[in-house]
Amino acid sequence: MIQFERVSKVYSGGKSALQNINFTLLPGEMAFLTGHSGAGKSTLMRLICGLEKANDGKVLLNGIDVSGLSKHEMPFLRRTIGMIFQDHQLLMDHTVYDNVAIPLIILGKSAEEIRRRVSASLDKVGLLNKMKFYPIQLSxxxxxxxxxxxAIVNRPSVLLADEPTGNLDDKLSKDILKLFEEFNQAGVTVLMATHNMGLIRRRHHRILHLNQGLLEVRS
Ligand SMILES: Nc1ncnc2c1ncn2[C@@H]1O[C@H](COP(=O)(O)OP(=O)(O)OP(=O)(O)O)[C@@H](O)[C@H]1O
Structure with a gap:
């Protein structure tokens, strides 16, 4: 569950990115985060995973006040979140398998568990047959x-996706959205930021729309 209570964010330098944001995303809910470029979508996502701190208000993840966590408590929070970026941020000199294994290696999981979980994750996204490839060899x-x-290898309860389809054509974008919907049907809370209104039209999920740092809830 994600809760924002009267959250405001002002960047150093004085730029007000978010103003008095209030919403709740229930466990197992899926929503889209929309808004123009600079509306505050990435800032909102970064507040949830503790990459930025709110100046005012509370950001709660599964009931825990993210802004109240110390630096050494952050890794525990991040284990419950899977984060997906537009530019995927893969390590180009590592294989597909190694890229997916990284979160588990950091957590000190056994080689057997890593093998099992990486295979399961790659299977879910349809890339089991490409585990030995390097990212450069992929579309x-x-x-x-x-x-x-x-992002899912650690079985997070919350998936945050910041413009995950930004560089993809319509067909691939729809495939990615379908994947998120499948995770959501399996109980994962999903928040996906997107510019692509065509992609999300006719989907029944809630839309959180940001307009110059202010939230309008649509649908
Ligand atoms: N680190 C930063 N320092 C100062 N200002 C920032 C910083 N990050 C973002 N901003 C400003 O905060 C506002 C919101 O930015 P944010 O990246 O959250 O918007 P966005 O909706 O994700 O935009 P886009 O769709 O272009 O990615 C913008 O005016 C941006 O310039």
């Missing part, structure tokens, strides 16, 4: 799916 859509496999 844009496949690279994005490796980023998704890495």
């Amino acid at each position: 844009g859509g496949e690279q994005q799916r490796v980023g998704i496999a890495r």
Whole structure:
């Protein structure tokens, strides 16, 4: 569950990115985060995973006040979140398998558990047969799916996706959205930021729309 209570964010330098944001995303809910470029979408996502701190108000993740966590408590929070970026942020000199394994290696999991979980994640995104490839050998859509496999390998309860389809064509974008919907049907809370209104039209999920740092809830 994600809760924002009267959250405001002003960057050093004085730029007000978010103003008095209030919303709740229930466990197992899926929502889209929309808004123009600079509306505050990435800032909102970064507040949830503790990459930025709110100046005012509370950001709660599964009931825990993210802004109240110390630096050494952050890794525990991040274990419950899978984060997906537009530019997937893969390590180009590592194989697909190694890229997906990284979160588990950091957590000190056994080689057997890593093998099992990485295979399961790659299977979910349809890339089991490419585990030995390097990212450069994959298409844009496949690279994005490796980023998704890495985000879910730790079985997070919350998936945050910041413009995950930004560089992809319509067909690939729809495939990625379908994947998120499948995770959501399996109980994962999903928040996906997107510019692509065509993609999310006719989907029944709630829309959180940001307009110059202010939230309008649509649908
Ligand atoms: N680190 C930062 N320092 C100062 N200002 C920032 C910083 N990050 C973002 N901003 C400003 O805060 C506002 C919101 O930015 P943010 O990246 O959250 O918007 P966005 O909706 O994700 O935009 P886009 O769709 O272009 O990615 C913008 O005016 C941006 O310039």
